[in-house]
Amino acid sequence: MDESPNCAICNGPATPECPCESDRLQIAVKQAEDRAMQARLQEIRDWVVSHARQHILNAFERLSSARKQSTAQYLGSLPYYSVYVQYSGRPPIHPMHLAPLQAQISEAHADLKRGIDADWRSSVLRYPEVLDYFYSLVELRLPSPTSPRVMEPPFATAGYADAGYGHVRVKKEKKKRRERSEREGSAAPPDYAREHMYTVAGRMRGPPPVPTPPIQPGYPTPPPNAYYNHGY
Structure with a gap:
């Protein structure tokens, strides 16, 4: 089997x-x-993303700041640049010197823009590495196998007393038997019901009255109401 x-x-x-x-x-x-x-998981995700994003922004800020500083130093080294800035791009210098200066400034700004784009791209492409790092800082600890909370969870503490299908089935059967008994009791004949009530009342109130024992030979027959005359 x-x-x-x-x-x-x-x-x-x-x-x-x-x-x-x-x-x-x-x-x-x-x-x-x-x-x-x-x-x-949502809490961990928010924490990791927040720190990763801040790191990326900080890294980009450092790169772009260094690039802007380098560009500013280059522009400051150009002839007539200070005069160009002083007069907001309309310096009183000969066009022969102004044209090359404007071309150098324009190229420097273009290089700066390309460099900033490259810095941002390189910073953003580091997200997988940065996310992995911050996720690695999160501590996930499993309980000890010998921990009482592992060895004796609530459902084991009760001795695995299953109150599931079997418990429900027994309760249903008891309920059905009780309802069937009540239906049969309510449908019983009046005489049976009275007898049943009498029996229950007899158990509750004591045995029914015992008849008077027969008179033994040799004793006179007591007169009627003799027991009542003696206080019985």
Whole structure:
């Protein structure tokens, strides 16, 4: 006789080809993870993204600041540049000197823009590395296998007293028997009901009155109401 339980889902034979329990287990695990971890995962995600974004912005700021400083130094070294800035791009210098200066300034600004774009791109492309680093700082600790909370969870502390299907079935059977007994009692004939009431009343109030014992030979027959005359 095969004592292996049938599949809990389809009630078919528990064979490796039956995927019901495995599939339902995966669904149950996913649902349990969502209930237990969703809020924590969101908190961890927000923390990691916040720190990673701030690091990327800080790194880009350092790169772009250094590039802007280098460009400013280059422009300051150009002839007539200070006069150009003083007169807001309309310096009183000969056009022969103004044209090359304007071309150098324009090229320097273009180089600065290309450099800033490159710095931003290189900073953003580091997100995977930066995210991995900050995620690695998050500590996920599993409880010890010998922890009382692991060894004796609430459902084990009760001795695995299952109040599931069997408990419900027994309660339903008791309820059915009680209802059937009540229906049969309410449908009983009047004489049976009175007899039943009398019996219950007799058990509650004591035995029924015992008849007067017969008179033994040799004793005179007492007159009527003799017992009442003596206070009985």
